[in-house]
Amino acid sequence: MKQKMSLMDVAAVxxxxxxxxxxxxxxxxxxxxSSRTFILRLQSKRVGKAMLLFESGVRIHPTRFERExxxxxxxxxxxxxxHVRGKMLNSVRQLGRDRIVDLECGTGDGxxxxxxxxxxxxxxxxxxxxWRILALLRTVALDVAADGQATKVSAARGQRGKRGGAKPGAADAEEPRNVAAWRVGEL
Known part of the structure; x- marks a missing residue:
């Protein structure tokens, strides 16, 4: 069984x-x-009841299986x-050539x-x-050194990893700032 979806899997789904x-x-x-798995229950004239299951970092697919x-x-x-209950699922699209799926719900400013x-x-x-972020499932903290280079700090483990060529120890001089690791404008 596959553990992750490929680019082509995402396009097909x-x-x-x-x-x-x-x-x-x-x-x-x-x-x-799991804390990363969610189910959207939908009502459609075309197919009746439908459910859409998605798991952060792993999978997204329609399902008929009732889960606990x-x-x-x-x-x-x-x-x-x-923000989303009671709204229509207008579109589902893959963003660029990446494993990112956008579920658009509602109309106009809503x-x-x-x-x-x-x-x-x-x-x-x-x-x-x-495209202003209202909620994130998982936040990632970044340390920003005096030279502007960022070092990622894992939200789950608190371990540091290099990002953008930061010098070891340089990020320790400042307090970490919580920043969303994902920015819509970069798509």
């Missing part, structure tokens, strides 16, 4: 999701069994529900995007119509 889920109303959003749901939603799911990253650690990002 996006086409399948477009055919089965686009135009459906988002009825609810649930946590999956936690009794209380996570804070991230509560934020997704607040548009929201759920962006699912399917590479490395991945992330799920909720943005508004102007």
């Amino acid at each position: 996006v086409a399948d999701i477009r055919a089965t889920c686009t135009g459906g109303m988002v009825k609810n959003i649930y946590n999956g069994l 749901k936690p009794s209380m939603p996570s804070g991230f799911v509560a934020k997704l529900r607040k 548009v929201h995007h759920i962006i699912v990253e399917l590479y490395a650690g991945g992330n799920v990002i909720l943005t508004d119509a102007d």
Whole structure:
């Protein structure tokens, strides 16, 4: 069984999701069994009830299999529900030639995007119509040295790794600033 989706896998699944889920109303959003797995329950005239499962950094696909749901939603799911529940899933697209999927819900100024990253650690990002980030599943802290070079600090482990040629020890001189590692403008 595959552990990660390739670029071609993502393109094929996006086409399948477009055919089965686009135009459906988002009825609810649930946590999956892991903290990185989510289920969108949709109601569509075309196919009736549909579910879209996505797991940050791993997979996205339509499903009919009912999964166990936690009794209380996570804070991230509560934020997704607040902004996306009751809106129509307008479009599903792969961003560029990358393993990133954009789920666009709503119309006009009420548009929201759920962006699912399917590479490395991945992330799920909720943005508004102007692509401003409203919520992140996973944040990444960056240390910025005096020379402007960034050193990534893992949110989960607190371990440092070089990024942009930062000098070892140079980032230790300043306090880390929380910065989203992903920026919409760079797509």
